[in-house]
Amino acid sequence: MTIGLSRVAGAEEDISLDELRLAARNHGLPLEALRYDVTPEGLHYLLIHYDIPHVDADAWRLDVLGRRYSLDDLRALPAVTARVTLECAGNGRAKLHPRPVSQPWLDEAVGCAEWTGTPLAPLLADLPPDAVDVVFTGADHGVDRGVEQDYQRALPVAEALREDVLLVYAMNGRPLPPQHGYPLRLVVPGWYGMAHVKWLCSVTAQDHRFEGFQQAVAYRIKQEADEDGVPVTRILPKALLAPPGFPDFMTRRRFVRAGPVLLHGRAWCGFAPIAHVEVGVDGGWQEAKLDPPTDPHAWRRFEHVWDATPGDHELSVRATDAEGRTQPVDQPWNRQGMANNMAQRVPVTVRP
Structure with a gap:
């Protein structure tokens, strides 16, 4: 079996029609929707690998x-509703130079919904004692870099047995929409979106590390095509500003009036709780006010009042978690464009 290499765009290479097809098929969160504590299902980011x-x-x-469950069987089990932030592992990829050629995300591949389902761990009571990985297979099927495959991902046994890992059948109080995995998906709080397998069909165990394509080839942080790289797992700290004022149609540059401007947004992390958020104005940083946390895996609102003076400015924002991880101002490059969390930059023109 020959596996094609991930591709990096040439120095002067424009976005391709293939990338535009992906961008049209998938979609990010309109950043003004950061106003919602819970993302409406039609505004939540969406990535569909195949059909x-x-x-x-x-x-x-x-x-x-080996045991089979109907949807009614799963609904009859104890139910849990959790507010969980999901972010695509490739969020921010399109801003890298040179550009990894794939779904061209900017900042918007994120959302925070309320997911209802039943905990996975009780269904794994008969897990073999020598199990190493738990493998999740979805119904979506296609070809990636020449390899025909079902979408499959695995979790180490310790992660799969966490009490907050859910088999989910509802989103925001309604049955899962088709695009979000109906009738059943996996939700793994704290992990990037590739782990949350949709259209779930089977859960198996194996006594060695899973080496499927989406585990061993895709979703790796590496510099060179022939490296094994480091697997993508939990979400790095990140904050996003809701766009202030009003936009220019083409560039999305923001315009505000001079005077006090309330800036607000959301911050999240899959490793540890958010400890603080800083808002930058033209390179100077000030502490933002954080709202109290809600659910452990939900994003957290912040706000800051900016005394806006006439002229062109650059706003930025960065989050730090409770273990000291802080967003970088400049993003380290990696070949697949994974786990990008550099500080957001927002150009703003202040009008008198």
């Missing part, structure tokens, strides 16, 4: 270690 599969929920069954 949205047609699943007959009446005939569908989930196979867990």
Whole structure:
């Protein structure tokens, strides 16, 4: 089996039609929707690797270690609703130079929904004692870099047995929409979106590390094509400003009136709670006010009042978690464009 290499755009290479097709098919969160504590399902970011599969929920069954469950069986189990922030591992990729050629995300591949389902761990009670990885297979099927495959990801046993890992059948109080994994998806709080397998069909265990394409080839942080790289796992700290004022149609540059301007946004992290957020104005940083936390894995609102003076300015924002991880001002490059969390920059013109 020959696996094609991930590609990096040439120095003067424009966005391709293939990338534009991906951008049209998938979508990010409109950043003004950061105003919502819970992201409406139609505004939540979306990435579909292949096609949205047609699943007959009446005939569908989930196979867990050889035992089959209907959707009604799963709904009859103890239910949990959790507010969880999801972010695509490739968020920010399109801003890298040179540009990794894939879904061209800027900053918007994020959302925070309320997910309802049943904990996975009780269904893994018969996990073999020598199990190393738990493998999750979705119904979506396609070709990536020449390899035909079902979408599959794995978690180490310790992660799969966490009490907050859910088999989810509802989003914001309604059945999962088709594009978000109906009838069932996995939600792994704290991990980037590639781990949250949609259209879930089976859960198996194996006594060695899973080496499927989406685990061992994709979603790796590396510099060179032939490196093994480091696997992408938990979400690095990140903050985003809701766009202040009003925009220019083409450039999305912001315009505000001079005087006090309330800046606000959201911050999140999959490693540790957010400890503080700083807002930058033309390179100078000031502490923002954080709202009290809600759910452990939900994003956290912050705000800061900016005394805006006439002229052109650059706003920025960065978050730090409770273990000391801070967003970089400049993003270190990696070949697949993964786990980007550099401080957001927002150009603003202040009018008198």
